Every structure is written in C-alpha cells, then in structure tokens.
Amino acid sequence: MRKTIIVSNRLPVKITEKDGEFSLQASEGGLATGLGSIYREGNNIWLGWPGQEITDPKQQEKITRQLRQMNLMPVFLTQEEINNFYEGFSNETLWPVFHYMAVYARYDQGYWDAYYQVNKKFRDIVMQVAEQGDIIWIHDYQLLLLPGMLRAEMPEISIGFFNHIPFPSYELFRLIPWRAELVEGMLGADLLGFHTFDDTRHFLNAVSRILPVNTSANVVSYNDRTVVVETFPMGIDFNKFSALGNDPGVKHQLQNLQENFQQERMVLSIDRLDYSKGILQRLQAFELLLQLHPEYVGKVVLYMIVVPSRDTVPQYKELRDEIDKLVGNINARFRTLSWHPVQYFYRSFPVEVLAALYNYADICLVTPMRDGMNLVSKEYVASRNNNDGVLILSEMAGASKELIDAIIVNPNNIGAITRAIVDALNMPLPEQQRRMKQMRQLVSKFNINHWVKLFMTRLEEVNEMQQNMLAR
Ligand code: GDG
16 A cells, blocks of 8 residues: 655654663654654654664664554664764754854765765665655755655655755855755655745755756756645644643643733743854843833843753854853843843743743744744744734744734844834734734644645645656
8 A cells, every 4th residue: 555654854752761771752743743644644654863872783673663663663873973964964064054154054074975874874764665656755954865865766756855944045055065966866856845935936046056957937857857846834733732721731830920920021932042043132132122121120021941952063052151141141230139031941841831831921032043934933823812912023934924913023133123022012902913813813724734734735746747747
C-alpha cells in the first residue's frame, strides 16, 4: 500500500536518560500535532534525529524498536555530525543568511562536507523504507539537499519540501559558496512550499539567477522536470489553544497571575533565545516607554520568557549575556520596592503556563528582526476567547502578512515599538475586539490541519499533472 514518509531533522519525541536507560516521550509541538494525522496512520512513518547522541549499538537497536512502534524511525547522529552539520552548517551558515544576519555567517568547508554527508545519511535511511508510489514530505533548512539526493535514486517518487524559515533575497543567498548545490538539491522536489509569497518569490528569483532553468509564473523547468513553487502559510492547533483556557490547571495558573499582578497591566514576550527574534530591541523599547511615560512606572510589566537554545554557539551566549545586562539595567533603574518592570525567565515552561499567560496578558509583543512565520503570535490570538487583548507584531514575521489587524511595527524602529505599546495600552475595548475577532477567524480557519491537508492535496495534484505530461 502507498505510504507517506515525513522527514525532518528532529523527530517529534523527547528522549531522557536515567542510569543508562532511555525513555521516550512524544513531544507535542505544532508541527507534530498537525502531522500526527498523517504519520500515525497505517504504515506511514516519520524519520529524523531523536535529539540525543546514542552510540551503543544495543541501545540504538532498542530505541529503534520502541520508535518503530510509534511509527517513527531514527537517524542517529554522532556528536561530530551534530557539531558540524547541525550547529555548524545549519545554524552558523544557513540560519544567519536566511534571517538576513549575514555578518554572523561562517562559510566553512568542513561544515559543508558534514551537511552533505548527513543529508546522504538521511537519504540512505529513507531508501530503506521508501517504495515506488510512496509520498515523501521533507521539512526545513537542515535537509535542503535531500530532495535532489532522493530524486537521483528514485526518479518517479513523489517529493514535497517545506521551508520553515524565510528564504532570503538573492543578494543574500548568493553569498553562500554552495548556493548552486543548495537550490539544485531543493529542485529535486515536485512541490516546494514557503510561508510567504515573498519567500516564494525570492526562491524563484535565486534559482533563475543561479541555474539554467526556465521559470513561468511559479513553475520551474529544470533537467526535463517541472517543480511547482507555492506559498503555504502555516497555521496552529487553534482548538487546542482556545480550549486550554478552560483547563483546570490553566485556570489555576491564571488565578495565581491575577493575584500577583493586581495593579499592573502585562506585556508578554515569548521566544527561543535567538538574535533573529529582536529581544534586545524589545527591551530597549520597553525601557524607552518607562523613560518617556513615567505614568506607567509601577503600572506595566514586561513578562519575558526566553527559552534556552543553541547556547553553545558563541553569538547566542553573547546575546544571553547582553539580555541579562539590559534586564538588570532596566530593573535597577526603574524598579520600586513593590514592582519589577521586567520579569525575565531564561527557561521553558509547560504549555499550560504559556496558555495562562496568553490568556492573562493585555498585550503580546512579538518583534522579530526576521521570522519565517512566528507561531507565538497565532497562539496568543487563539487563546483570546473573549476577543480582547492587543497583538503588536513585527512586519518582518511571516505572520504579519495574515494578521493584518495586529499593530504592525518595524522592529528596528525602537520609538515605533514604544508608541505601539502606548497605543495598545490605550486601545478602547471595542477596537480590541474588532481586531481580535478578525484575527481569530483567520487563525481558526487556516489552522494546522488545513495547512497539512492543503500541502498534501497540492502535492497529489502536482504529481497527477506531471504524470499527464509524461503520458503525452
Ligand atoms: C520555526 C521558525 C516558524 C515557546 N516557549 C515555550 C514553548 N514555545 C513554543 C511556542 C511555539 C514555538 O515554541 C515557537 O514557534 P515559533 O514559530 O515562534 O518559532 P521557531 O521555534 O523559531 O520556529 C518560525 C516555525 O518554525 C514553524 O514553521 O513559525 O518562523 O523559526 O509553538 O508555543 N513551548 C513550551 N514551553 C515554552 O516555554 N511548551
């Protein structure tokens, strides 16, 4: 029977080790939820790195057996591969260039070699399970070469690829020494998806500048094949976030927040530690607010969660130190005996805590310098069952193309962010409700299930189209 194979760098699973014994727990990120309807069915399968270095062949075998029962299949990576393929080429080369922070990028032959080899490793494991007629859906920038590598082995198999981070303008993309190999790898897919129309356009432009292709609208012809390139803005599990407001655990958390913040309005900020997320600029804007508007001293808090991420990479470690310093300065400068302006947490929380915060916060402040989509903004909207609350959103986040009823800001304009906070604090309830209702309709309709269905349906259509062309 025809099956679907999902491939991503990470499997939707958390492995924990205790006394040399590993235990597995399904992790419930947005993508895992959405793709759950696919990979858990029949003999479908999700393939990826389980998130831990496991070297002992006996342990590998045991974990493989356990994962197979969950329709998952591991690609084991050595520490060296993690360092060079994942932290190296993926996060020190592709990530900064794709997020328009090219000064942070390292172009290192050793990183590239590892990237190539690990993509090949993924190919070999996909080949162990793939059969003619199957559908393969590959995710994200760690696996840009995989579509091409699979195409070379299985010319007729159906391959979809979705890029979760921005695709940069050609002027940035061209900086990468291996640009031709990267776009060639991507063109191994039948259908290529991006979050926004701009990403799609940037890809089409880059490919036509780099390779001898013909492009007509969103179709690329290359090596006697056609590849369709389209925009699929990713959604979230709207019902889950909306329903979490009624969860007893979340209600309890909400009560704690109400007791702790009786006098203050809350501005909420949630991200992974990343220079692309604009965390420092956000802090500067909040500092400016307190400086220009002393009437808010004691009345507003910035509740800021930064989830630890990649902090072995030097730029991330530096960013963390700078955040610590700036938070310290703001608190030292403005705090009173009973009030801390910035409540900063450098750790992750259970989703119930997040949901309580989404429910409680008057304002959600999302100001990335660049973001493929940004799911936090959509989760805030989904959580606002009363239609109140204000979202301030960076125009550089993919989500800003859909959530046009947010207050949209340029994240480099600190003064504009400050003014947006003032506007949000003063926004009359009917206007909050009008905007929030519009956004909720959109986030509810174009949810994660809709996104998965749309991509898969389109992939089937593209394959039918290609078969018809071959038959002619
Ligand atoms: C990449 C692209 C694109 C955050 N803190 C905690 C926590 N989270 C969850 C949020 C949200 C997710 O992490 C973050 O998603 P984002 O979309 O904001 O950002 P990235 O991780 O950078 O994701 C991005 C996305 O892929 C999808 O295509 O939107 O542009 O960069 O779901 O809720 N979850 C828990 N505790 C936390 O403390 N449990």
